[in-house]
Amino acid sequence: MLLETIRLALRSVRRNVLRSFLTLLGIVIGVAAVIAMLTIGSGTTAKVRSDISALGSNLLTVRSGRPPTPGQPPVRSNRPLEDKDVTALRAHLLGARAISGASQKTVTVVSGTESLSVSVTGSDTGYFDARNLAVIDGRLYSDAEIRSGANVCLVGETVRQQFFGSASPLGSTIRVGRMSCDIIGLLEPKGYTGFGQDQDNVVMMPLTTFQRRIAGNRNIETIYVAADDATPTSELQTRIEDIIRDTRRITADKEDDFNVRDMTQIADAMASATSTMTGMLSAVAGVSLLVGGIGIMNIMLVSVTERTREIGIRLAIGAHEKHILIQFLVEATVLSVLGGLIGIAIGLALAGAASLALSIPFAPSLAVVLMAVGFSALIGMVFGFFPALRGARLDPIEALRHE
């Protein structure tokens, strides 16, 4: 009987294709918007999370300069971080899995006739632990090479491809800025970040070598601290601040001239910004669904009026009120679920296009799709109820007289 009623409803929708489609526009737009936003939103969140965790989990970074206060431009300190800051952290900081000082600069790298602008980082070995970097071919620089400032380096996948194609780069020499260095290792590929940055277009060398030959100073740009599993990053952050204030002799009445940032917090902040935006846009979509629902109600009232005589016939030959009620309720529901399905298709297509354009993962969720179907069915039932009831309550004699 229900199947019968659904078939009947589909037939009546087909009879008025254009009218049905116009009625459904509100629902189509609303559902498409919700599906697109939720899918893009979860793709973005997944991307941000994977980017941040690629940086290293439980990672804190220390840089010079006052911590940014909201609404004010960041202040650069003219007092850079130094070796002694790293040494002090190594000596006194509890709860860290890895501590590393590193500096970075974009430099032109040349090999033979080819050249490439590359992000060059000078670091100690702790950097690899802190940032979850791995060497897939060759080796890491030794402590002796770090102490002596040897001209050795590791290259990323993009650099290898540019200069060596598919061949092994080990044992070759490249020019990095004005120095030449021997390639001793190849880094594991990491792909692009959510912001379109190529994480494999890199060269790594000992910090001392970098300071002497690339930067020309003894500065340390960033200290990376990875918390061990037992220590909350917020707690580690406070300890780091205490130690650095001490080494930099910042008295109690002075503000920090450095800042410590928690990458997990940044990830959470970005994720919550995404979900706030998704939430706001969902509210907009909700309004459009409401409009869609009113459209359904309107068209069902028209349909009931147009078919008053039909209702009269059905009632006369033995339909109960509930049969008529169900018939029109099913029709409204079929109509709005149809709109929902069209909306889901459009929404997924939009999200797919967006994920290509923004190079984020396409993350459709079955739960979200089912929810959209359920929600459109609900809209049909809620907004179809009043018109259906009106049809069901008709007096058969009056209805049969209707022209």
Place this chain on the structure above:
Amino acid sequence: MAEAPLISFEKVWKTYGEGEARVHALAGVDMSIERGDFVAIMGPSGSGKSTSMNIVGCLDAPTKGRYGFLGIDAGRLDRTRRAILRNLHIGFVFQGYNLLPRTTAAENVELPLIYRGMASGERRKLAMQALGEVGLEGREHHTPAELSGGQQQRVAIARAIVTRPTLLVADEPTGNLDTARSHEIMELMTRLNADYGLTIVMVTHEPDIAAYARRTIAFRDGQIASDTLRAEAA
């Protein structure tokens, strides 16, 4: 004790409107109709024919008085029980055919069976059979727009008898048809009355249509003016 009549009106009143605008469509009608009878209802326009047919067909209830159908006090039943009674025992034929547009003859005839919850295979079988009985085999898949007036009224009759009802209620069934078609329809109804013992109550203006009935009841101003049996039947 004799079996109760199929239909009995006891001082049935039907009143419309209030105060000044009050109209007594039926003013204390007493009548009874036996099972298997073929009755024509006549009378001038506004005399209460349709009103009494609506009550006979359990579409409406008297304002006052008792309407007995199958020995049941049908006038006191609620909407749903009246719908069940109609579906089980009463078939309707209207002046304007009242078929569902853009719906095939077979689907139209199946309609009352749907509300019995019958499975579609059996429904289709019974619908085909009923269409055969009214002489429409081969037209099962035509929509009303593809059928003539006479054919449409045959579909309506098939729809009315497909449930094997006790009573057929027909309000001016030949009102929209030409003379030849009208007589064909009346012959069909006479056959149904004779073959199945189907009780028929039919409103008509035309004496030669009423002549098919065994008994003629004439209304005037909401009351029965005359009640006569056909000469050869008397």
